[in-house]
Amino acid sequence: MESRSSSGDMGRIASWVKSHRPMYHRATQHPFVVGISDGSVDLSAFKRWLAQDYIFVKEFVPFLASVLLKAWKHSDDESDMEILLGGMTSLSDELAWFRKEASKWDVKLVGIAPQQANLEYCRFLQSLMLPEVDYAVAITAFWAIETVYQESFSLCLDSSSKTPEELMETCQRWGSANFGHYCCSLQKIADRCLEKASSDIIRKAEEAFVCVLEHEVNFWNMSCGE
Numbered sequence: 001m002e003s004r005s006s007s008g009d010m011g012r013i014a015s016w017v018k019s020h021r022p023m024y025h026r027a028t029q030h031p032f033v034v035g036i037s038d039g040s041v042d043l044s045a046f047k048r049w050l051a052q053d054y055i056f057v058k059e060f061v062p063f064l065a066s067v068l069l070k071a072w073k074h075s076d077d078e079s080d081m082e083i084l085l086g087g088m089t090s091l092s093d094e095l096a097w098f099r100k101e102a103s104k105w106d107v108k109l110v111g112i113a114p115q116q117a118n119l120e121y122c123r124f125l126q127s128l129m130l131p132e133v134d135y136a137v138a139i140t141a142f143w144a145i146e147t148v149y150q151e152s153f154s155l156c157l158d159s160s161s162k163t164p165e166e167l168m169e170t171c172q173r174w175g176s177a178n179f180g181h182y183c184c185s186l187q188k189i190a191d192r193c194l195e196k197a198s199s200d201i202i203r204k205a206e207e208a209f210v211c212v213l214e215h216e217v218n219f220w221n222m223s224c225g226e
């Protein structure tokens, strides 16, 4: 039988989601997202989020490039590269979508300054781009960043949700089953890397996961205008 070290039948990632449940919940069921799903969202908050997230996604491109570089150097599975390259393609599509969405809402994207929470999140991404950061740590953070949006926006697509029609495209972008499959593929990569990682790397990956959750909560708070 395959042994899975200390995490029993669950992969590491699932065990961390379980052990950090309250924080995970705060990141994935934030009032901002709940407001979209019940239709009470303040549209000025949505517009603020849109402009700030465009800045974030632009920073996310070099971060993903750094993860790709680590996969190329250290991964023992060629399919990692394909999955990450697919992610890069969707980021390119995502940036174009932001520009289109911003014009629909009359939101300015050029000359916008990143707010404090965004700056801090981008700084965190930059710290993860350093070559000394292990692939297992970087891919865990990458999985977490994508998954928070997947979980959040899929809530807004629930049959019981009252998401306003004009916000449905946003919710489908991250909440779709397709994006969900992509997040599952990332989780499998992260679990596989963590299975063979040293206890020091495992500890650092868990820390990165929790940091992502904290930054995501701060990002939603910022979008709400707090």
Ligand SMILES: Cc1ncc(CO)c(N)n1
Residues within 6 Å of the ligand: 053, 056, 057, 145, 146, 148, 149, 216, 219
């Ligand atoms: C803040 C934030 N987290 C995660 C994602 C997912 O790509 C995003 N676009 N923005």
